Amino acid sequence: MGLDSAVIQDFAVALIVLAALGFSVWKLMPARRRLRLLLALDGWSARHPALARWRERSLKPRIARAAGVGCGGCAANDVRTSHRPR
């Protein structure tokens, strides 16, 4: 059963669409909520020693980036916020 099968095609399309939907929601989510989710994930992974390497190499840098704001379309997106104007 290859790509000629309608079932396989439907399954592949469903997977791609779900992944795209998840990615879009993640990218368009407010920065604060994304940071909160990453921190929650960090707290959960801290309790699992097997995930320590992934946590250090992948999750921590993401948290550092998410601590800033901006969009992928500007050079300011890796700037870390230091204060909030009153």
Add this chain to the structure above:
Amino acid sequence: MDATVTPLRIALVGVPNCGKTALFNRLTGSRQKVANYPGVTVERREGERITPDGRGMRVLDLPGTYSLNPTTLDEAITRDVLLGRLADTPAPELVVCVVDAVHLPIGMRLALEVKRLGLPMVLALNRMDVARRRSVHIDAAKLSAGLGVPVVATIAVKRGGADALVEAIEAGRWITPRAFTPAPQEHGAEDAEQMQRDLRGLLAAAGYSPPRENPWSGRIDALLLHPVAGLAVLLAVLFVMFQAVFSWAVAPMDWIKGAMSALGEFTAAHLPAGPLASLLVNGVIGGAGSVLVFLPQIVILFFFILALEDSGYLPRAAYLLDRLMGSVGLSGRAFIPLLSSHACAIPGIMATRTIPNWRDRLTTIMIAPLMTCSARLPVYGLLIAALIPARPVGPFNLQGLVLFILYAAGIVSGLLVAWVMKQFVRGGQYSPLMLELPDFQWPNAGNLVLGLWERVKIFMSRVGGIILALMIVLWFLSSYPEPPPGATGPAIQYSLAGRIGALLEYVFAPIGFNWQIAIALVPGLAAREVAVAALGTVYAMSAAGDDLSAALEPVISSTWSLATGVSLLAWYVFAPQCLSTLAVVKRETNSWRYPLIMAGYLFALAYLASFITFRVVRAWA
């Protein structure tokens, strides 16, 4: 000391445009934006360096300031970091005070102030190559003895130009205990006079001789800063830039179009008919691929912007336009933020921190999205290429001329909105532009290539990231539910997206938008150029048969009226279709009120401008 666990905290401070960020990039291997004008850095930036013996260093790049008595938000960050007032940032253990060796007295005043804080310090004499060429004499040993801190020469823009500084830092002779607390600042006229006397004494002891004047620089400035000739030069530069965006990009755009078309045909030929082939051909190639075509235009636009930034011309343009900006109630300091907004409104809005007066800052924030950001270029490029003939108008190309008019429309409408805000918002005062004009220099080829590469990466990551993802979702919404048995129209009309488009058409029909445009505007809220990809997907899904990866341009030119196309151009001059911009306005103003006002007034303006444009062009055509 085990610095691999607790890295040494180093702060780079200095007056604006002395080369701190270039030095930061050299020390940390970062690629933060550098430019030949003041005010590029408005936030602290952090990077790390590991020495060959495994010691860690955390380097902070701070906004430029002339004094530790701040008048603006960005200057306050520098003071607060040095004094350890920020909760999440302890005071640095070592300050690298960067001074421009060509204009030593300007930077040394701040160096004296920082020295008086009592923090361990190294003085970096930057741009020493230029200083030597211009016969500046500085006896670094005597300066070091007089100031009581190590002094090293650096050339931040050259490879190896910071080696002496790195060696000095790594030697670590001046590291003090971590519990160090900087001494508080003292202010007062007497204090300032004493500092001025100290500065003169120090410069005399170091045998400082000022730079030899460059006669060409004076002559060029006489032309560029002339109220009439200078404006003519500015207009000519902008004209050439927009002409080049269209005329130089033709061949590479054709190559990309050809490659996309071939890829679509190859995919359709080698995949069995079904939803997967439709997704890849119509959603991925027809959608995201239609935005990729505009990469050459973006590269050409940024080539000019980066070259102008590096040459030192932009602050001259700011000086020229200062009077005009003052007449509509904008601060002279608004120029750099508004200029930055032409790349993206987000760094532009952040750069308004250099404006001390809140009303002036708010006005600049509110008009920043009216400046034409690079995300609009694919929309403009598509519509102009599809609807405006490429015929000459005098020495110019009509398409380039229309692009120039669209950019000018953004600037003029921004000035008009600022003038209207001036009538309603009280509390503003005109603060004159105090800008240090940087030396002219040939744009650095390395900086240009690096800057362009960064823009290409950003564009490609957007096309391959959020744009691609949204197009896949849009393809799904345009494909399901499937048409009922016996349906005769295109499948998209029966889909969820088709039904949403039909509803939105009631709202947008008065301004000439069809249901395909109405659908494209919705995912276009994520970012403006997404609308182009969405049009690509929607039109591909509307086509009959398998010929779905055809270029968008001929479809638009054959199915849209001129009035509809021009109306959509007018819409994009004003439409606030960028959620990230609204989020940053919320953060910078610390309130939802201003982003809501911004979205409201921009939508109203966009609708009104499109309505008038559509009616006028339709009546005229």
